[in-house]
Amino acid sequence: MKSLMVISMMLVLAVSLGGCATTGELEKVQSQQMMTGAKADQAAQDAQAAKAAADAATLKAEAAAIRAENAVKMAEERANIADEKAKIADEKTRKADEIFHKSMKK
Amino acid sequence: MWRIIELLLSNSLRLAALFVVVISLNGCSAMKAVHEEERLVPRYLEENVELNKFFVAKGDDVIGRLTFITLEKGDTLPDIARHFSLGLNGVSAANPGVDIWVPKAGERIMLPLSFILPDAPRKDIVINLAAMRLFQFKASAESLAVLTFPAGVGTEERPSPMGQMHVVRKVNRPTWHVPVSIARDHLKKGDILPAAVLPGPQNPLGEYALYLSKPSYLIHGTNKPASIGLRATNGCIRLYPESVKILFENTPVKTPVNIVDQPYLLGQSNGVVYLEVHASTQGTAAAEFDKLYAKLRNLEKKSGHTLDWSKVKKVLAEARGIPVPIFEIRPGSGKGIVEPTEVRHPSELYGRPKIPELKTGAWSVLAADLRDETDAVRLAAIINHQGPQIPARVIAKNAGYRVVAGPFNDVREARDAIKRLKIDLEIDGRLIEPI
Numbered sequence: 224m225k226s227l228m229v230i231s232m233m234l235v236l237a238v239s240l241g242g243c244a245t246t247g248e249l250e251k252v253q254s255q256q257m258m259t260g261a262k263a264d265q266a267a268q269d270a271q272a273a274k275a276a277a278d279a280a281t282l283k284a285e286a287a288a289i290r291a292e293n294a295v296k297m298a299e300e301r302a303n304i305a306d307e308k309a310k311i312a313d314e315k316t317r318k319a320d321e322i323f324h325k326s327m328k329k
Numbered sequence: 330m331w332r333i334i335e336l337l338l339s340n341s342l343r344l345a346a347l348f349v350v351v352i353s354l355n356g357c358s359a360m361k362a363v364h365e366e367e368r369l370v371p372r373y374l375e376e377n378v379e380l381n382k383f384f385v386a387k388g389d390d391v392i393g394r395l396t397f398i399t400l401e402k403g404d405t406l407p408d409i410a411r412h413f414s415l416g417l418n419g420v421s422a423a424n425p426g427v428d429i430w431v432p433k434a435g436e437r438i439m440l441p442l443s444f445i446l447p448d449a450p451r452k453d454i455v456i457n458l459a460a461m462r463l464f465q466f467k468a469s470a471e472s473l474a475v476l477t478f479p480a481g482v483g484t485e486e487r488p489s490p491m492g493q494m495h496v497v498r499k500v501n502r503p504t505w506h507v508p509v510s511i512a513r514d515h516l517k518k519g520d521i522l523p524a525a526v527l528p529g530p531q532n533p534l535g536e537y538a539l540y541l542s543k544p545s546y547l548i549h550g551t552n553k554p555a556s557i558g559l560r561a562t563n564g565c566i567r568l569y570p571e572s573v574k575i576l577f578e579n580t581p582v583k584t585p586v587n588i589v590d591q592p593y594l595l596g597q598s599n600g601v602v603y604l605e606v607h608a609s610t611q612g613t614a615a616a617e618f619d620k621l622y623a624k625l626r627n628l629e630k631k632s633g634h635t636l637d638w639s640k641v642k643k644v645l646a647e648a649r650g651i652p653v654p655i656f657e658i659r660p661g662s663g664k665g666i667v668e669p670t671e672v673r674h675p676s677e678l679y680g681r682p683k684i685p686e687l688k689t690g691a692w693s694v695l696a697a698d699l700r701d702e703t704d705a706v707r708l709a710a711i712i713n714h715q716g717p718q719i720p721a722r723v724i725a726k727n728a729g730y731r732v733v734a735g736p737f738n739d740v741r742e743a744r745d746a747i748k749r750l751k752i753d754l755e756i757d758g759r760l761i762e763p764i
């Protein structure tokens with residue numbers, strides 16, 4: 224009986240000691256979990272921010288591409304207008320020279 | 330401490346040396362640029378260049394020297410051409426792309442004052458229609474001299490005659506008896522010509538005429554000097570007033586005149602063969618080209634060297650009317666090529682139309698109201714170069730430019746100018762009364 228008592232007490236002690244260790248670990252795990260959660264939240268936030276930045280950059284790039292395209296189109300238009308003007312000027316010069324040539328006859 | 334100073338000094342010296350080397354290298358490239366520039370722009374500007382009288386070296390076919398000039402504001406190619414005794418065709422062909430009436434100030438243009446003599450006996454008068462140039466040869470025991478003048482020649486419809494003829498008579502201050510064909514042409518435009526035009530500014534023959542044995546054809550002066558170097562006559566040969574005066578004084582009656590049409594001229598000077606090509610509208614061009622080809626082939630055969638045919642093609646395509654070296658008869662003879670020279674722009678161009686100030690009390694004519702200044706300057710220049718001259722200038726008005734002709738002494742003169750503007754230049758002028 225006495226020995227049974229000792230065994231039981233030892234068992235209780237062992238279990239108690241075991242219980243104590245589990246609570247500490249739990250706290251540790253919980254705090255780790257909390258930190259991981261916070262980090263995950265931060266990461267998610269960062270990812271969202273990065274995505275937003277990427278989206279903004281894409282939009283900006285697209286806008287720049289459109290602007291560049293428009294600039295090319297406008298430059299082409301300007302070149303066409305300049306060509307047209309040069310043609311008109313050449314034609315005017317040719318016509319003036321032709322009339323002058325005719326006026327030099329007797 | 331001393332070691333540090335020594336180290337710094339040696340580094341400084343090295344840096345300084347490097348700096349000097351870099352600067353020197355830069356100097357070399359700068360010098361190279363200067364030398365290249367020198368080749369293009371001779372440092373020495375000639376005050377005068379020979380225009381009309383040349384001596385022909387024995388065995389040579391090329392006379393004169395290509396010359397450059399830098400244009401000034403207000404210059405026109407017809408004014409430059411006349412001052413340097415060149416035709417408008419000559420200056421224009423030698424400088425493709427240069428605006429005849431409104432060239433850029435500071436533009437450097439070539440004066441084609443080098444000529445290959447026509448392939449004809451070197452005596453008396455030879456006229457090359459393609460080059461629009463007259464040559465008068467004077468031989469002595471020691472040398473052969475040539476007087477040369479630019480000319481205006483017949484149109485495609487009424488070409489100048491070709492072949493051998495001679496001067497039958499000379500007349501100072503001739504009367505122009507208007508041919509029926511010309512009177513008819515003028516009548517179509519609403520211009521009634523008299524049967525005869527007496528000597529004076531309205532007479533298109535100018536002050537001197539040399540009548541040729543080919544009936545109805547003359548070598549004469551003009552009241553339209555800007556037409557020299559154009560195909561604008563009814564077959565006659567027109568010269569500048571100053572040229573015809575010299576020819577008239579130097580040409581006795583019965584002097585033979587040989588008129589040829591040679592757009593492709595081949596000649597040699599100092600062991601170098603030159604090719605001069607003129608644009609030709611006459612029907613003889615194809616036959617002349619065959620002759621040129623045969624001559625070039627013969628040259629290759631005789632010399633035993635191959636010709637640079639790509640160069641020949643280029644000269645033919647460009648047709649700039651200047652002698653271009655295409656072949657060295659002996660290797661190294663290219664050193665004998667005469668380098669072009671540059672002439673200083675004269676303070677006043679001979680024969681340039683004078684534009685008197687507009688007077689408020691005089692009649693004038695509004696020739697045009699234009700938006701573009703260049704167009705206005707061009708039109709004013711064309712009006713100024715009519716024969717006889719109609720003075721015209723550009724007046725800036727608000728956002729545009731007005732071309733105003735005048736001043737005229739009376740309303741009759743102003744109305745006459747309006748008529749000429751309409752008939753000759755298709756311009757509807759408006760009378761401006763005196764203020």
